[in-house]
Amino acid sequence: MKAHTCYHCKQWIEEGEAHDCWTTTEEALTRDLPEDLREAWDRLRESLGDFGEQRIYASHNSIMFSRTACYAFVRPRPKRLEVYFFLGRTERSPLVQKSGASSTVKIAHRVHVTHRDQVEAPLTDWLREAYDVSESLSHRRTSAPAAKPASRAKAKAAAKRKAAAKPQPKARARTTKRAAKERPASPTRRRTKLRAKAR
Numbered sequence: 132m133k134a135h136t137c138y139h140c141k142q143w144i145e146e147g148e149a150h151d152c153w154t155t156t157e158e159a160l161t162r163d164l165p166e167d168l169r170e171a172w173d174r175l176r177e178s179l180g181d182f183g184e185q186r187i188y189a190s191h192n193s194i195m196f197s198r199t200a201c202y203a204f205v206r207p208r209p210k211r212l213e214v215y216f217f218l219g220r221t222e223r224s225p226l227v228q229k230s231g232a233s234s235t236v237k238i239a240h241r242v243h244v245t246h247r248d249q250v251e252a253p254l255t256d257w258l259r260e261a262y263d264v265s266e267s268l269s270h271r272r273t274s275a276p277a278a279k280p281a282s283r284a285k286a287k288a289a290a291k292r293k294a295a296a297k298p299q300p301k302a303r304a305r306t307t308k309r310a311a312k313e314r315p316a317s318p319t320r321r322r323t324k325l326r327a328k329a330r
C-alpha cells in the first residue's frame with residue numbers, strides 16, 4: 132500500500148508499513164509477556180511516553196510511538212522485545228542488532244531488550260534522539276516532492292519584492308494610478324488616441 136494517512140487513527144503510514152490499528156490493542160500485544168519482559172516493557176513505555184507529545188498505539192504485531200510519523204516501535208516476542216527506532220544517521224554500537232535505510236533520510240535500528248535494566252542509556256538516548264529528529268526527518272520526506280514549485284514561487288516572490296524595493300518606479304506607478312482615478316480619460320485624450328490609431 133502507498134504511504135497514506137490512516138482513516139482510523141489519522142497517523143501517517145509509510146509505504147509498505149503494516150498497519151491495522153482498528154483490530155489491535157496494546158493490551159493484546161503485551162498481556163502474555165513473561166514477567167521480565169513485562170517489566171522491561173513497562174519501563175520502556177514509560178520512558179518513551181515521557182519524551183513528550185506523541186501517539187502510542189498498537190498495530191499489527193507492534194506498539195507504535197509516533198509523532199507526525201512513527202519514530203520508534205516495539206515488537207514483543209516470546210523471549211525478547213524488539214525495539215526499532217529511526218535516526219538520521221547510523222548508530223554503530225554493538226548493542227544494535229541491525230540497521231538499515233528505511234527511507235532516503237531515515238535509518239532504522241533494531242535493539243533487543245530482555246530485561247528492564249537495559250532500558251537506560253545508551254538505548255534511551257537513541258530513542259530520545261529518534262523522537263527529537265522525527266519531525267525534521269518526516270518534514271524532509273513530505274516536502275521533497277514539492278521543492279521545485281515552492282522554489283519557483285519563492286523566486287517569483289523575491290523578484291516581486293525586488294521590484295517593490297525600487298522606490299522610484301513604485302512611486303511613479305502610484306502617482307499615475309491616482310492621477311488616472313482623479314482625472315478619468317478626458318475626451319481630448321481619447322480623441323488623440325483614436326487619431327493616433329487611425330494614422
Ligand SMILES: [Zn+2]
Binds near residue numbers: 137140141142151
Ligand atoms: Zn490507524
